[in-house]
Amino acid sequence: MCGIVGLFAKDKRLEPQLGALLSDMLITMSDRGPDSAGVAVYGHGHDGRAKITLQNGDPDADLDALVAALRHATGETIAATRRGTHAVLELGAGAVNAARRILIDRFAEWRVMSTGGAIEIYKEVGLPARVVEAFDVPGMTGTHGIGHTRMATESAVTTHGAHPFSTGADECLVHNGSLSNHNNIRRDLARKGLTFETENDSEVAAAYLTDRMNDGADLGQALECALRDLDGFFTFVVGTRDGFGVLRDPIACKPAVMAETDRFVAFGSEYRALVDLPGIEGARVWEPEPATVYFWRH
Amino acid sequence: MTAELLDLAQTPLRDINAALQAQARGGNRTRWEIANPRGSHALAVGLDAPIEVTIRGSTGYYCGGMNKQATVRIAGSAGPGVAENMMSGRVIVDGDASQYAGATGRGGLLVVNGNAASRCGISMKGIDIVVRGNIGHSSAFMAQKGNLVVLGDAGEGLGDSIYEARLFVRGTVSSLGADCTEKEMRPEHLALLDRLLKDAGMDDARPDQFRRYGSARTLYNFNIDNASAY
Amino acid sequence: MSQARPKVRTEPVQSATFSKAVNAEIRRAAETGIYDIRGGGSKRRVPHFDDLLFLGASISRYPLEGYREKCATNVTLGTRFAKTPIELAIPITIAGMSFGALSAQAKEALGRGATIAGTSTTTGDGGMTEEERGHSKTLVYQYLPSRYGMNPDDLRRADAIEVVVGQGAKPGGGGMLLGQKITDRVAEMRDLPKGIDQRSACRHPDWTGPDDLEIKILELREITGWEKPIYIKVGGARPYFDTALAVKAGADVVVLDGMQGGTAATQDVFIEHVGQPTLACIRPAVRALQELGMHRKVQLVVSGGIRTGADVAKALALGADAVSIGTAAMVALGDNDPRYEDEYRALGTTAGAYDDWHEGQDPAGISTQDAELAARLDPVLGGRRLANYLGVMTLEAQTIARACGKSHVHNLEPEDLCALTIEAAAMARVPLAGTDWIPGQTPI
Numbered sequence: 001m002c003g004i005v006g007l008f009a010k011d012k013r014l015e016p017q018l019g020a021l022l023s024d025m026l027i028t029m030s031d032r033g034p035d036s037a038g039v040a041v042y043g044h045g046h047d048g049r050a051k052i053t054l055q056n057g058d059p060d061a062d063l064d065a066l067v068a069a070l071r072h073a074t075g076e077t078i079a080a081t082r083r084g085t086h087a088v089l090e091l092g093a094g095a096v097n098a099a100r101r102i103l104i105d106r107f108a109e110w111r112v113m114s115t116g117g118a119i120e121i122y123k124e125v126g127l128p129a130r131v132v133e134a135f136d137v138p139g140m141t142g143t144h145g146i147g148h149t150r151m152a153t154e155s156a157v158t159t160h161g162a163h164p165f166s167t168g169a170d171e172c173l174v175h176n177g178s179l180s181n182h183n184n185i186r187r188d189l190a191r192k193g194l195t196f197e198t199e200n201d202s203e204v205a206a207a208y209l210t211d212r213m214n215d216g217a218d219l220g221q222a223l224e225c226a227l228r229d230l231d232g233f234f235t236f237v238v239g240t241r242d243g244f245g246v247l248r249d250p251i252a253c254k255p256a257v258m259a260e261t262d263r264f265v266a267f268g269s270e271y272r273a274l275v276d277l278p279g280i281e282g283a284r285v286w287e288p289e290p291a292t293v294y295f296w297r298h
Numbered sequence: 299m300t301a302e303l304l305d306l307a308q309t310p311l312r313d314i315n316a317a318l319q320a321q322a323r324g325g326n327r328t329r330w331e332i333a334n335p336r337g338s339h340a341l342a343v344g345l346d347a348p349i350e351v352t353i354r355g356s357t358g359y360y361c362g363g364m365n366k367q368a369t370v371r372i373a374g375s376a377g378p379g380v381a382e383n384m385m386s387g388r389v390i391v392d393g394d395a396s397q398y399a400g401a402t403g404r405g406g407l408l409v410v411n412g413n414a415a416s417r418c419g420i421s422m423k424g425i426d427i428v429v430r431g432n433i434g435h436s437s438a439f440m441a442q443k444g445n446l447v448v449l450g451d452a453g454e455g456l457g458d459s460i461y462e463a464r465l466f467v468r469g470t471v472s473s474l475g476a477d478c479t480e481k482e483m484r485p486e487h488l489a490l491l492d493r494l495l496k497d498a499g500m501d502d503a504r505p506d507q508f509r510r511y512g513s514a515r516t517l518y519n520f521n522i523d524n525a526s527a528y
Numbered sequence: 529m530s531q532a533r534p535k536v537r538t539e540p541v542q543s544a545t546f547s548k549a550v551n552a553e554i555r556r557a558a559e560t561g562i563y564d565i566r567g568g569g570s571k572r573r574v575p576h577f578d579d580l581l582f583l584g585a586s587i588s589r590y591p592l593e594g595y596r597e598k599c600a601t602n603v604t605l606g607t608r609f610a611k612t613p614i615e616l617a618i619p620i621t622i623a624g625m626s627f628g629a630l631s632a633q634a635k636e637a638l639g640r641g642a643t644i645a646g647t648s649t650t651t652g653d654g655g656m657t658e659e660e661r662g663h664s665k666t667l668v669y670q671y672l673p674s675r676y677g678m679n680p681d682d683l684r685r686a687d688a689i690e691v692v693v694g695q696g697a698k699p700g701g702g703g704m705l706l707g708q709k710i711t712d713r714v715a716e717m718r719d720l721p722k723g724i725d726q727r728s729a730c731r732h733p734d735w736t737g738p739d740d741l742e743i744k745i746l747e748l749r750e751i752t753g754w755e756k757p758i759y760i761k762v763g764g765a766r767p768y769f770d771t772a773l774a775v776k777a778g779a780d781v782v783v784l785d786g787m788q789g790g791t792a793a794t795q796d797v798f799i800e801h802v803g804q805p806t807l808a809c810i811r812p813a814v815r816a817l818q819e820l821g822m823h824r825k826v827q828l829v830v831s832g833g834i835r836t837g838a839d840v841a842k843a844l845a846l847g848a849d850a851v852s853i854g855t856a857a858m859v860a861l862g863d864n865d866p867r868y869e870d871e872y873r874a875l876g877t878t879a880g881a882y883d884d885w886h887e888g889q890d891p892a893g894i895s896t897q898d899a900e901l902a903a904r905l906d907p908v909l910g911g912r913r914l915a916n917y918l919g920v921m922t923l924e925a926q927t928i929a930r931a932c933g934k935s936h937v938h939n940l941e942p943e944d945l946c947a948l949t950i951e952a953a954a955m956a957r958v959p960l961a962g963t964d965w966i967p968g969q970t971p972i
Binding site for chain 3: 002003031032033034035151153154176177178233253254255269
């Protein structure tokens with residue numbers, strides 16, 4: 001139950017403003033979710049390099065020690081940037097899995113928010129204004145981004161219960177609604193070896209899409225499968241390294257507004273979220289149809 | 299007389315609604331303008347006086363909700379539930395309307411000059427709704443009374459579980475919902491449609507271009523043979 | 529020739545699984561092709577307030593002197609946002625019951641009785657009648673998915689607004705009023721054709737979920753100048769989450785209706801198989817309020833199977849601010865009275881078991897729109913009976929509270945209780961009698 005925003009820049013000149021625009025959109029949706037907020041920002045990655053976004057609730061946690069240990073173990077040069085409770089490590093793409101194993105085994109207090117060539121995820125408990133400020137989201141550049149502010153329904157209000165959820169490289173999902181068969185799907189996916197950090201229904205949706213894409217589907221096909229297998233109410237906005245998708249359930253009673261111009265595609269749970277976008281007056285504004293996959297790619 | 303200007307960038311919602319609602323207790327300000335709505339919710343709700351309110355921009359949920367007597371014009375697009383449960387008066391949307399436009403309305407006229415999204419006229423109870431563009435899925439669900447006129451096309455499941463509301467569509471209907479059926483257009487329907495189109499300012503549409511839909515009345519009393527329709 | 533011996537037979541055994549009642553229902557379903565629709569609440573035995581006992585005072589605690597030392601019962605509902613909260617003399621309100629389901633006389637009697645007793649009554653799925661507004665000092669206006677008869681004038685002349693998300697008899701379900709009860713007046717109030725089966729929706733037409741609900745509450749407050757308390761009524765399904773979300777969405781009061789709560793008409797399978805017993809709902813709801821720092825700030829009204837002052841006291845001890853009665857109020861007016869036994873038999877039932885409220889043939893003249901039957905209920909006398917009953921329940925609750933040393937019924941605590949059964953101990957989270965064991969909380 002929540003507020004969702006998303007912005008996909010078609011015009012490269014919007015990219016430096018992406019974080020600022022996305023932050024304002026998310027803050028406008030604060031009333032829809034007072035519990036936690038988060039964003040996924042897709043920046044320009046560097047060929048052969050990957051990013052791991054980590055979170056640690058302890059402000060005194062020793063990032064340098066972590067980087068030194070990873071450098072030692074992987075032999076990689078690792079660049080680390082700290083933002084609030086999060087940190088982004090940049091390293092060779094081939095070393096991500098090894099680094100992740102080391103993190104899980106030896107640095108469990110650092111929890112992985114996302115991995116991938118472009119994605120960075122920042123999320124915390126609290127209202128959007130505070131969360132985007134803590135991570136300086138307004139200062140971020142990116143090709144596309146997704147934000148979420150949460151009114152928790154059944155699972156805990158924690159950093160990890162916040163959206164976006166990322167369950168695969170460069171993938172993320174945010175959700176407004178409430179699924180009704182996520183426990184069975186979680187069990188099925190767990191049997192296939194997927195792991196879950198939370199009891200959140202939305203994490204199951206994210207993992208479901210990851211699983212379908214691991215089996216060879218593209219995002220559009222995975223979303224089509226979701227219509228068949230996921231029961232309940234949902235509006236999803238999903239991101240991949242170069243793509244941006246929207247899906248509403250067949251009943252489609254959770255709100256959703258989209259706007260498109262030559263320069264961007266934008267999503268908001270309410271029109272309020274879109275009012276400050278440049279050129280919104282001339283945008284095509286519409287509500288996505290039920291059970292219809294919308295998908296844009298760079 | 300010039301319009302009284304209320305600016306949401308400067309005046310809180312509560313004060314704006316209170317000023318408009320106060321006209322029910324006798325006021326001489328008949329024309330109002332509201333600036334900077336920026337998608338705000340519950341704007342110009344609960345009015346009960348023959349005043350004219352123009353909103354310069356797009357509104358959020360429930361604009362003009364439970365309106366009586368007033369004419370509310372949205373010079374922009376409207377969010378979910380515009381003119382919900384309207385009793386009388388008029389609400390005019392220059393742009394598009396989001397889902398639930400005119401929901402449960404019991405009287406008055408709602409005009410949407412753009413498109414209306416899903417569930418337009420859901421559970422309507424006497425309101426007249428005229429939409430220049432298209433309407434979305436599940437429109438006129440459980441519609442009880444009143445008239446819904448659509449100059450464009452209607453989405454899936456039009457008029458599902460409809461009672462006695464009348465639906466007029468000029469374009470195509472993606473599909474009819476349970477117990478909704480096409481009905482004969484009789485002279486009284488043409489006359490009604492003519493009046494509604496004129497009232498709504500839809501001068502370029504003729505009643506004979508429309509088809510009428512309404513209740514097949516097979517679900518009015520339970521019959522085992524219709525159980526699958528429930 | 530040997531003497532014939534009587535054949536030894538086994539005693540015929542009726543199956544517990546396929547009991548007479550079960551088999552009769554299978555035959556009825558096979559015959560008619562429709563599920564059983566009825567009124568009332570759950571009839572099966574579920575853990576209830578009867579399974580709890582108060583400890584009372586002796587040496588470690590001191591009791592108050594009955595009838596002399598004060599034990600207050602007043603309650604204020606809607607202190608969070610509303611400019612004009614509801615002040616009630618007793619912590620027992622009358623639950624929402626529609627005109628349509630009930631006769632106009634019955635609605636008037638409820639208003640009269642509640643007013644004499646110093647409490648509120650509530651409209652229902654069908655709009656506000658003059659009978660109930662005129663005779664109710666404090667009237668709560670229900671805002672339901674169907675929105676029958678909904679209008680802003682009634683909203684403004686109500687004392688509080690109750691947004692009904694669900695009810696205990698059928699959490700997640702809509703309603704059904706059969707054609708016999710859709711008379712001219714009911715049809716006009718609901719904008720429906722006369723004589724048809726009326727199907728009520730299970731979701732509100734113009735919002736879904738707590739994030740939308742917050743905006744709907746804003747609209748209702750803006751229309752009514754932020755004066756009136758906004759209640760949110762939920763069925764006993766997931767009380768912890770639903771209470772927390774009602775608070776987050778901006779409720780002033782949460783009304784929580786357990787599975788024994790009644791309905792005018794719904795499927796028996798819904799009444800008996802969906803929702804949680806009232807006893808099991810209270811502690812999770814109170815925990816949600818406590819975790820949000822809102823216990824006693826957002827008031828909790830509990831309903832579903834409240835019958836006596838002991839039930840009232842137990843609900844309050846578990847953390848409720850007030851209770852609400854529906855079925856019990858109807859019984860007080862004369863529902864299922866044995867003096868109509870011949871007529872109940874003619875309807876194929878018996879006094880105490882009559883639940884075909886939807887059919888409109890109520891011999892007591894309460895759940896009917898038949899003018900002749902409805903005339904059997906004198907609203908003045910009915911109001912008096914209800915007021916008497918509310919008075920007795922209040923005295924009973926005070927008696928218990930005094931025995932526990934409380935000068936206000938709200939000072940009752942879970943620690944004043946013990947449970948007779950393990951089930952009740954687990955659900956109410958109070959120790960099993962004679963032990964300090966709370967199943968699931970403390971070691972055996």
